[in-house]
Amino acid sequence: MQFKALVDAYYKSLYRYAFWLTSDESIAEDLVQETFMRAWRSLDSLQNEQAAKSWLITILRRENARRFQRKSLEYADLSVDELEDQTHSFDVSTDVDAIRQALYKLSDKYREPLVLQVVMGFSQEEIASEMGLPINTVATRLRRARLQLKELLGDDHIKQGVNRRGL
Amino acid sequence: MKCLEFRRLALEQPAAIPAEAQAHIRQCANCKQFYQKLNTQEAALAQALAVDVPEDLVAKIMLRQSFAPEEPAGSSAKGSHQGVKRGIIGFALAASIGVLAVMLNWLPLNTPVYEEHGATAELMIRHVEDESETLTKTELISMDTFRKTLQNVNLQAKADYQGITFAGNCIVDGILAAHFVVQTPEGPVTVLLMPNHPFHDPIDYSDKRWHVAMVPMKKGSAAFISPPGLNWQVVKDQMMAIVKV
Secondary structure, three states: OOHHHHHHHHHHHHHHHHHHHHOOHHHHHHHHHHHHHHHHHOHHHOOOHHHHHHHHHHHHHHHHHHHHHHOOOOHHHOOHHHHHHOOOOOOOOHHHHHHHHHHHHOOHHHHHHHHHHHOOOOOHHHHHHHHOOOHHHHHHHHHHHHHHHHHHHOOOHHHHHHHOOOO | OOHHHHHHHHHHOHHHOOHHHHHHHHHOHHHHHHHHHHHHHHHHHHHHHOOOOOOOHHHHHHHHHHHOOOOOOOOOOOOOOHHHHHHHHHHHHHHHHHHHHHHOOOOOOOOHHHHHHHHHHHHHHHHHHHOHHHHHOOOOOOHHHHHHHHHOOOOEEOOOOOOEEEEEEEEEOOEEEEEEEEEEOOEEEEEEEEOOOOOOOOEEEEOOOOEEEEEEOOOOEEEEEEOOOOOHHHHHHHHHHHEEO
């Protein structure tokens, strides 16, 4: 696969995944750049173009893990209010902004599979494989992610409908 | 299918509920309403997750890739980077010499003059990186654009200059500059002509990714920013010969 074609196909979704993984625009940008550099260096190992998306996500997740090993970044100490300042460039409606604030408040274990599903278009099987989790756990996290979002948004029409039934 | 099972499935993957679940909502008004609301909110969620992507991200990636010293083993994915490769080899040699020089205290790295030069050079680098998309343009600009860009900073062209792929006026260090990108076989050279920028001392600065040279013009200064190891002097000589200050 041509490198430029790979970049064109995936840079947007990778950036968005990285952004929601890190909650930081500049770290997300660095992660995406580094991911593609590593992809470039081992492009010949990509035998199957269908696997490119998962391959890139794997590289990005490893690169993100390396950040913590280096202990050079402390974004996790940022409050939600501080994170809010980083969204100044978003041109969004109030609804979208409210959802973003709710997404910041979701715990990582719920937000990441949700982002992989909605942004990257991953199936539950692919998420399970990528995150090293049983598929049932992924399903539960996706369900709870959506329920928590509704709760955080104060929109309880879905939450009420399912909680009565023990979801 | 029971309502409980339907709602579980819907919350796990609203965009792809199985046929059995689709059959359920045709029969159950409550679940149909639940699913409609879920889909509305799923659309809003997708919109919320789609944060703006930096416009120059692809340019930055391609720029870094063009400087990358390692290439895939096969040839199918490669571009034509032989010139850049030569530049990298030159950079590696220069870096080795630089390390040796530092070890031997040949370079006065801690002197105030060096620090000031480094800060000025980094300012130039930052400008180039902020506008990194300019480096990846391949179409030559017209000589009319070249002349107008010079005129905007009170400079004139004595002759045409071939090989320019970007021209624009921008603010560098608070001063209006003429910004050009000249493509060479070894890579792009960014030229910043700043007739109102004070010139103090020549700067010859390198870091891992960039070389910056600042030279005097009759009035003000000119900066040449390029990948390390690239023969920027050719561009400097030609530009200085053509531009009338």
